Amino acid sequence: MxxxxxxxxxxxxxxxxxxxxxxxxxxxxxxxxxxxxxxxxxxxxxxxxxxxxxxxxxxxxxxxxxxxxxxxxxxxxxxxxxxxxxxxxxxxxxxxxxxxxxxxxxxxxxxxxxxxxxxxxxxxxxxxGSEAPTASRRKRPDPDDDEAYRAFANDADPWKAHFAEIDAVLDRTTRVLEGETPLPKSRSHLVYDPDQDxxxxxxxxxxxxxxxxxxxxxxxxxxxxxxxxxxxxxxxxxxxxxxxxxxxxxxxxxxxxxxxxxxxxxxxxxxxxxxxxxxxxxxxxxxxxxxxxxxxxxxxxRLILARELMGRVTAKTRSNSKLPELVDLFLSRPLVTVPLGAKLLKVTQKAVDLMLHQLGGALPRKLTGRTRYRAWGIV
Incomplete structure (x- = not known):
């Protein structure tokens, strides 16, 4: 540390x-x-x-x-x-x-x-700061300063410097989106105590x-x-x-x-x-x-028991079946809906309905009583 x-x-x-x-x-x-x-x-x-x-x-x-x-x-x-x-x-x-x-x-x-x-x-x-790449910490040259780009005047690729800056911006953006480099936020005195350091x-x-x-x-x-x-x-x-x-x-x-x-x-x-x-x-x-x-x-x-019950069904499926992946969704999320399963498994909602019906008695508990919004989960 x-x-x-x-x-x-x-x-x-x-x-x-x-x-x-x-x-x-x-x-x-x-x-x-x-x-x-x-x-x-x-x-x-x-x-x-x-x-x-x-x-x-x-x-x-x-x-x-x-x-x-x-x-x-x-x-x-x-x-x-x-x-x-x-x-x-x-x-x-x-x-x-x-x-x-x-x-x-x-x-x-x-x-x-x-x-x-x-x-x-x-x-x-x-x-x-310690995790930021060297390119992202480098001072950006002034675009109006010809001296700043003189070193690249005789390059075989005159756009190399510009592409390097674009790559650095994309790298910083990726780190922000992934949570590696959080964006600084302004601190309002109406919310935060200015006397507290x-x-x-x-x-x-x-x-x-x-x-x-x-x-x-x-x-x-x-x-x-x-x-x-x-x-x-x-x-x-x-x-x-x-x-x-x-x-x-x-x-x-x-x-x-x-x-x-x-x-x-x-x-x-x-x-x-x-x-x-x-x-x-x-x-x-x-x-x-x-x-x-x-x-x-x-x-x-609960997870071990649910996997054992659903595993008895998946053991009889074909090798290209998506049913084992649906089981993994149940084991990794508190609840699963039909649209959620269709999106994450990259199949149609009808296919998810068929797989849920295929689970039969091993299907986790239904968490909603509505027909338009149905969700199942291991509880």
Whole structure:
């Protein structure tokens, strides 16, 4: 992890909390073993990609729910596929941003999200200087300055410089669209507190993460999450604190995936009250992680059972059948509609109807009672 910019801090570092290691060692060990067992079970099942895809979508919805906003998971699935049935609401776009943040964290190697560049990309503002290509950082020559283009006057291809600039622009645009280089946004004083220095708070938080890097993974993630809440970092991004805690567990090698901590927080009875002893906050995070593991295991069990039932049907199909791909859609999304399946499988809606009929009793549960809008999902 790159923490070189922390040297510019003028404010004192956050104090590292004192923990009673003798009394909490047993619970930390049990939780660590539970996470490792789930990770081994997930990898052995062969459903890791589908489970993570479903988890990211449901986590985005639950994160907005914790902030007091309701978003239908079906709307998020259709919005993600570019098949909105109505104009996206503000809450839906925020849920899509949460989904994009989790996917960005999973797309890169584990230590990257817990860094300046990774945090900038996950929160959707700022730039990633270390990841930008050399051509995109190069100063653009003035088109009216003949001296700037004199070096290319005798080239065999006089348009080489112009094409290079176009390629650099296209490369920067691709990085922005993929979330690698978020666009800078203006900060309105009507929305943001001008007296709050979020950059300094972010530096303090990253410094605390660095100083607890030798701790057990669960304890380090718990302290980082509580410090995030104490610093009141990015309150308009309610999903980011738990995503960073899950990223710390992943960066420490405890898991290769992002656990559904937002679902665990919603299910648990722990609510941070601001002031409290370090052990109480650690116990609260452990309860959140335990609830998240229980939810993750139940979802994995549903996926395994559904795959087994649908696999009995797909085993009898032809080698060029699209039915196994439809099964993969059910295993990777909270719900599937006929138009969604037709678009992603590149077949007609009639073909999707026939494949749904072919599944018979193995077809997942129908989630709607309407005839014009039909959706099925593994619940």
């Amino acid at each position: 790159n923490f070189t910019d922390l040297e510019r801090l003028d404010a004192p570092a956050l104090p590292v909390p004192e923990l009673p290691w003798e009394s909490i060692a047993g619970r930390l060990e049990q939780l660590t073993i539970a996470i490792l067992r789930f990770e081994a079970r997930l990898e052995a099942s062969g459903l890791a990609a589908g489970w993570q895809s479903r988890c990211d979508m449901t986590e985005a919805v639950r994160a907005l729910m914790l902030d007091g906003h309701l978003v239908d998971v079906g709307d998020l699935v259709l919005h993600d596929a570019g098949m909105d049935v109505r104009s996206p609401t503000h809450e839906l776009t925020r849920a899509a941003a949460a989904l994009r943040s989790r996917r960005t964290a999973m797309a890169r190697k584990a230590p990257w999200p817990v860094s300046f560049d990774g945090l900038a990309a996950l929160r959707g503002v700022g730039g990633i 979020e950059a300094e708070a972010e530096d303090l938080w990253l410094d605390l993460v660095k100083r607890t890097s030798h701790w057990p993974a669960v304890a380090a993630a718990a302290v980082a999450w509580n410090a995030w809440l104490d610093l009141n970092l990015y309150t308009r991004l309610p999903w980011l604190g738990l995503t960073m805690a899950a990223s710390i567990l992943r960066a420490r090698g405890l898991t290769n995936h992002l656990l559904p901590l937002a679902a665990g927080f919603k299910q648990s009875k722990f609510r941070p009250q601001g002031r409290g002893r370090a052990k109480e906050k650690l116990d609260g995070f452990c309860s959140v992680a335990e609830e998240a593991l229980e939810i993750a295991n139940k979802d994995l069990e």
